[in-house]
Amino acid sequence: MAVIAIGDFVGVAKDTVEHFHGNQLVYVGWDKHLMFYAPMCLCVPPAMRFRDLVAGPVAEVYAAHPQWAQIDWSRAVWLRSGEPFTPDPERSLAENGIGHKESLRLRTPGLDGIGGSGT
Amino acid sequence: MDMKVKKKLALKEKFALMTRGLAWETSYEPMEAVYPQMAYEGLRIHNWDAWEDPFRMTMDAYWKYQAEKERKLYAIIDAFAQNNGHLGVTDARYINALKIFLSAVPMLEYNAHRGFARLGREMRGVGPQIACQMQAIDELRHAQTQIHSLSNYNRFYNGFHDWKHMSDRVWYLSVPKSFFEDACTCGPFEFIIAISFSFEYVLTNLVFMPFISGAAYNGDLGAMTFGFSAQSDEARHMTLGLEVIKFMLEQDPANLPIIQRWIDKWTWRGVRLLTIVAMLMDYMLPKRIMSWKEAWELYFEENGMALFNDLARYGIKLPDCTELIRKEKDHLSHQAWNAFYTAGMMTNFHTWIPTPEEMDWLASKYPDSFDQYYRPRFEHYRELEKAGKRFYNTSLPQLCQVCQIPMLFTEGDDPTQIAYRQVTHQGDKYHFCSDYCRDIFTHEPDKYVEAWLPAHQIFMGNCFNPGDDPSAAGFDPKKSVLDYWHIAFGRDNMDFEGSEDQKNFAAWRDQATRN
Numbered sequence: 007m008a009v010i011a012i013g014d015f016v017g018v019a020k021d022t023v024e025h026f027h028g029n030q031l032v033y034v035g036w037d038k039h040l041m042f043y044a045p046m047c048l049c050v051p052p053a054m055r056f057r058d059l060v061a062g063p064v065a066e067v068y069a070a071h072p073q074w075a076q077i078d079w080s081r082a083v084w085l086r087s088g089e090p091f092t093p094d095p096e097r098s099l100a101e102n103g104i105g106h107k108e109s110l111r112l113r114t115p116g117l118d119g120i121g122g123s124g125t
Numbered sequence: 126m127d128m129k130v131k132k133k134l135a136l137k138e139k140f141a142l143m144t145r146g147l148a149w150e151t152s153y154e155p156m157e158a159v160y161p162q163m164a165y166e167g168l169r170i171h172n173w174d175a176w177e178d179p180f181r182m183t184m185d186a187y188w189k190y191q192a193e194k195e196r197k198l199y200a201i202i203d204a205f206a207q208n209n210g211h212l213g214v215t216d217a218r219y220i221n222a223l224k225i226f227l228s229a230v231p232m233l234e235y236n237a238h239r240g241f242a243r244l245g246r247e248m249r250g251v252g253p254q255i256a257c258q259m260q261a262i263d264e265l266r267h268a269q270t271q272i273h274s275l276s277n278y279n280r281f282y283n284g285f286h287d288w289k290h291m292s293d294r295v296w297y298l299s300v301p302k303s304f305f306e307d308a309c310t311c312g313p314f315e316f317i318i319a320i321s322f323s324f325e326y327v328l329t330n331l332v333f334m335p336f337i338s339g340a341a342y343n344g345d346l347g348a349m350t351f352g353f354s355a356q357s358d359e360a361r362h363m364t365l366g367l368e369v370i371k372f373m374l375e376q377d378p379a380n381l382p383i384i385q386r387w388i389d390k391w392t393w394r395g396v397r398l399l400t401i402v403a404m405l406m407d408y409m410l411p412k413r414i415m416s417w418k419e420a421w422e423l424y425f426e427e428n429g430m431a432l433f434n435d436l437a438r439y440g441i442k443l444p445d446c447t448e449l450i451r452k453e454k455d456h457l458s459h460q461a462w463n464a465f466y467t468a469g470m471m472t473n474f475h476t477w478i479p480t481p482e483e484m485d486w487l488a489s490k491y492p493d494s495f496d497q498y499y500r501p502r503f504e505h506y507r508e509l510e511k512a513g514k515r516f517y518n519t520s521l522p523q524l525c526q527v528c529q530i531p532m533l534f535t536e537g538d539d540p541t542q543i544a545y546r547q548v549t550h551q552g553d554k555y556h557f558c559s560d561y562c563r564d565i566f567t568h569e570p571d572k573y574v575e576a577w578l579p580a581h582q583i584f585m586g587n588c589f590n591p592g593d594d595p596s597a598a599g600f601d602p603k604k605s606v607l608d609y610w611h612i613a614f615g616r617d618n619m620d621f622e623g624s625e626d627q628k629n630f631a632a633w634r635d636q637a638t639r640n
């Protein structure tokens with residue numbers, strides 16, 4: 007039984023993609039940069055290009071960090087659901103296999119937060 | 126004429142007559158139909174009479190004691206209000222702790238009242254029925270006295286005006302709200318383990334101590350008094366928690382694994398909820414009592430261990446999560462304050478950077494973590510603030526599906542790495558702050574897929590101020606959400622520095638202490 011209940015109970019998932027008016031959720035975190043206390047939750051169209059996701063809503067938040075401008079994008083590593091992957095920046099989120107409620111993480115080797123403190 | 130004097134009944138006898146004699150076995154309806162909630166959690170109870178009443182108090186005595194406590198409490202609250210007691214607190218920053226308290230705790234107390242009222246009806250044995258009924262009334266009283274005591278602050282300070290509305294809507298308040306709603310939607314046995322044992326017995330000192338001792342240390346007689354007034358009830362509630370667990374375990378060996386799972390779950394749920402208390406102790410009390418870490422070591426690692434050693438004879442084990450909690454104690458409060466300080470645009474209270482002396486205090490209490498990981502963070506914020514660029518993170522956070530706390534917790538062995546856990550359930554992804562929240566989900570996914578997560582609800586368009594049109598030109602979604610929460614922008618939220626509260630407190634105190 008998937009829930010302890012007095013009768014039959016089937017949970018109805020609250021956050022399925024059809025609730026987001028044609029958009030989807032994506033979570034984006036930047037490892038070792040805890041000046042941003044948690045990964046951000048974004049609501050964007052699945053047709054958005056990966057490049058535009060990063061240059062748009064992600065940069066809007068992370069540009070506040072002094073190390074954002076120092077990122078060497080040729081060395082940056084992305085994780086999707088915890089696994090390394092190589093996004094095609096010109097392709098859409100959907101084409102990059104980034105579905106609803108996908109978790110993306112950015113790793114920037116050599117940049118470990120302010121003073122290397124993980125901040 | 127000789128009077129025949131009746132011997133006064135001993136307390137124990139009186140108690141038996143006034144409680145046990147009240148119950149009977151039904152004859153027209155099967156007992157299972159009268160108490161329909163007793164079976165579905167799988168617990169086996171063979172003999173309700175084996176219940177040992179943990180405190181032998183009859184209703185008449187109960188009313189007498191409680192009325193006496195009320196009289197004392199309200200006399201002090203009135204005096205506090207009449208003498209402008211609020212100007213006696215150490216520093217106006219302290220008042221922000223009360224804003225969190227008011228928007229989170231009376232709602233918990235009220236839900237505790239509802240939960241115990243239900244148990245007072247549904248528990249089949251008369252002993253636990255009476256205990257639960259009394260606790261239901263206590264909890265209602267706790268909610269009421271907290272609201273009355275703190276209402277005095279609402280006359281002078283911002284952010285207190287709509288706590289009831291906020292506690293149902295504001296993003297971070299979904300953490301306490303969902304905690305209690307989880308408990309209230311459990312079966313009666315799990316509810317009582319969750320609240321009476323895990324919360325009241327194991328964790329209550331960690332809640333009480335910072336608020337009540339904190340109030341006393343910081344000159345807040347009003348909050349201190351309702352705390353003490355509730356504390357005598359708390360002693361009774363804790364005893365109930367311990368009795369209930371022993372009773373269940375002694376009834377049938379098959380109960381052990383069920384109860385162990387509940388203890389594991391609710392210890393973890395409770396500790397996650399206490400994150401905000403950790404922050405309050407270390408960052409929000411101008412005069413500190415002890416650090417969160419010290420409190421955890423004293424109340425859990427020492428006192429709690431003794432309890433679990435005592436329960437070992439029933440086969441109960443210390444929850445696995447305690448190992449992670451031990452590692453997190455060096456980081457919890459700093460990570461939480463980092464979150465609220467930077468999310469200070471979305472809060473119903475003010476935030477600030479600790480002063481240099483306060484940072485030194487933190488460094489002395491957290492020699493293994495503060496200077497290395499957290500001082501650089503706060504000093505960076507201070508530089509930004511000096512440059513006139515106070516840092517606010519206005520993005521919405523990813524939340525844990527179970528505890529609903531933003532994913533701010535780090536791996537036990539790496540405080541620079543956020544902990545990510547996820548599962549796919551019926552084609553959808555779900556994310557968690559920890560193994561323990563994930564395990565709670567996978568055991569009962571049908572419950573937690575229904576979680577009302579504020580960040581998601583905002584994106585669905587369910588949290589805009591009624592009347593605002595999201596398709597209209599110039600629509601500002603962030604402002605509309607703050608309006609929906611009833612948080613007055615620039616007044617209730619943002620930094621303490623420069624706030625109305627700061628200015629008013631200084632001006633009033635000045636008036637009160639000079640000619």
Ligand SMILES: [Fe+2]
Pocket residue numbers: 234237263264267355
């Ligand atoms: Fe209470």
Ligand SMILES: [Fe+2]
Pocket residue numbers: 397525526527528529530557558559562
């Ligand atoms: Fe969690």
